[in-house]
Amino acid sequence: MGIKVLIVEDEIKIASLMESFLQTEGYDCLTAMDGKTALQLFAKHKPDIVILDWMLPQMSGLDTCTQLRQLGSPGIIMVTAKSEETDKIVGLEMGADDYLTKPFSLRELSARIRSLLRRMNRNDNDRSDSVLRRGDLTIYEDSLQVFKGSEELHLTPTEFKLLHLLASRPGRVYTRMQLLQHAFEEEFIIDERTVDSHISKLRKKIESDSRGSDYIKTVYGFGYRFGAEHED
Template sequence: MPKRILVVEDDATIRETLSFNIKKEGYLVLAAQDGAEALRSARTARPDLVLLDLMLPEMSGLEVCRVLRQEGDVPIIMLTAKDSEVDKVVGLQLGADDYITKPFSLRELFARMTAVLRRSEQRALPAAVDEDRLGRLTIDRAGRRAMIDDTELKLAPKEWELLAYLVRRPGRVFTREILLEQVWGYSYLGDRKTVDVHIRWLREKLGRFGKLGFQIVTVRGAGYRIDPMRKSAEATA
């Protein structure tokens, strides 16, 4: 069954152009011109992906993103004319999966759509209640262990918690502030570089095992994510 794409854009020309070209790629397209209509469509039609313009009348795209993320886990790609690091970080912090800055090519948009949909499908795969698997890595949540194939990784408690948190949502970007809150706790007053240091330690320990089927990626100006990787594209992070 074709994937359903919700296009949320107040500019009629852009909305119609996107809808036309996305349909040509074999998707089913829903369209909304403002935030309220977008939320109604998302609740009734249950799209597989939302393309969300940041600058909407009345209810902003960031507010729509926040509500969508509160109500579910639908993938969201932000469309923005603002090439501002702050806007990108806020959107990602609210739960958007990716962003693309106008003007953009259809080729780039379709590549990002394919990648986000693929990551969403991987997250939806059934898994054991207390285990998460990604490539050669298994996170045993009940035993608080991390295994590469049959070998247990020697991780400090916070290293394990950080890795387990990232693995639970592959492809999702997390800012350093979110990681500090979720892994170290709201009362933690340490330097943001604590996250960077622990990421470096994880990369060093994971790197000893060669190709793993994923990599920890630094998103410049935003934070970190774990990317599942195809065998043909696998490389050291």
């Protein structure tokens, strides 16, 4: 089975071009013209990557993105004509992993998919420990799964990379730039403030305290660290 890509685009010509090109690149493609159909296809086929248009009929791309995150943890690339930085940040805060502005080349789309797949890679042979246990969190590195007790948490690839890095070295302080470079790699450069948004969303998923002070600690004026008291 190849990598499955779900294309969510209401402009038939654009959707057809993306599908044809990505199929020649070796991807298995599904196409939806609206958010409701996209959610149905995702629930049935569990694609690895979702290319999601911002402007969709009936249900917006942002709303679709939010619901996709409730169903699983695909890599999501938001595609839109909106080019303002604030729009980009909103898309990322709603759960997108990358952001592509129209018009774009199909080669750039392919490069973004490859970059995102690298961040989602489940078979990194350079890593020595595939399971981390921190308090009531269990982090499975190979499958990108996180459990709190017996409940599986649905994290985005970016959230997983941030959590794994912090939890790998409890007590060590990481700057926002270090976290940014680790989570997004060199190919996708965004404002350091975006790290705060991802940390905030991650905290809501893993913390028992709504103030977010249980696992991930803020080191004011510097960055973040994982509480050393949770090291097993």
